[in-house]
Amino acid sequence: MVGIDPFAPARLGPIDLRNRFIKAATFEGRTPKRVVTPELIEFHRRFAAGGVGMTTVAYCAVTRAGSTDGHQVVLDNPEVGGGLRDLTDAVHAEGAAIAAQIGHAGPVANPTGTKSPALAPSRVFSPLGMRRTHAATPAAIATIVEQYAHGAGVLLDAGFDAIEVHIGHGYLLSAFLSPKLNRRTDEFGGSLENRARFSLDVVRAVRAAAGRDVAVTAKINMTDGVRGGFWLDESVEFARMLEADGSLDALTLTGGSSFENPMYLFRGEAPVAEMAEMFPGILKIGVKLVGGRFFKEYPFEEAYFLPYARQFRAALDLPLVLLGGINRLDTVAHALDEGFAFVQMGRALLREPELLLEMRKDPTRESLCIHCNKCMPTIYTGTRCVIG
């Protein structure tokens, strides 16, 4: 193969990965009591055995209030560290590195599960919680920054190689960036500089707590995929601010909003009927009737975020991770040739955790994922491909 070999080792900040493939965070649905389970360990061990350079533990919440529905690993729980160490040991034993995504759900949270009101930059109606969110006070923002730092320290102690700060998909930090959701008039609202302040405070705090031996990255929205939301003109500028700040080793580029437009993240079929089945009683009927409006469909294309991601490649020197609809080895090779440092793959690896072993044997071997997105509702029962 000419150009950069996707299977050759590469450096991500202070760490070495055995190749350019990172398993994207796909919430596992294997942590009902908010701590690591044997099922979660086995889930990640399989991707590691399947040859990824690094697997990403999805969405570790800084606190229970920052989880989406109370079923995520929560990093301020003193009981969580031992299980996390078992998880990193199991992945390392297969020769892969392991990252954890750290986040606060903000408006994406369902208050029934978290037992706390959903926080947002400003008060807005949440279709997920079916009530209005609370506007975070400056004191709450300062506390959350400290909670991120604490969480990063827990991940460092548990042996993680990398920490991915979640600044996408309408979660708390992403919501602060949105001109639509952030109507504040204090130092966290208004100008892009003000809307970006919370994210910058968090990445600095995470870097300070994680030290310099762990890679710190962020997953950021290039666009929220909604009218009046965060878009390229500002997201490229935001990425420049992150680059100038110097806390991060790489940026992973995503888009869409679990709060406002979830299918923009994924493209392909909207699994409305299957999602409806996950809701109790009257909500089930509601999702069936109006779910089509929330789960708006977009046609799937290979590497669908590439045209937007190129805007960032042209503007920045920071290593970038391409994500979104990557199913073929030639897509990865072209992305590396264009200057992307790594790729993240989610659904293709859910469909076949051993896909990379197959691609190594036969470089023309494509993923079997058909983007039906029926894996989405399985986050409530143990995330899996419903075909495999």
Ligand SMILES: Cc1cc2nc3c(=O)[nH]c(=O)nc-3n(C[C@H](O)[C@H](O)[C@H](O)COP(=O)(O)O)c2cc1C
């Ligand atoms: C079942 C499922 C769960 C997901 N959970 C998360 C998550 O917890 N955090 C996150 O940032 N993205 C999450 N994602 C989005 C993926 O990380 C990725 O951005 C998206 O699937 C597009 O990549 P792909 O085309 O390679 O699947 C999830 C995706 C799926 C399919």
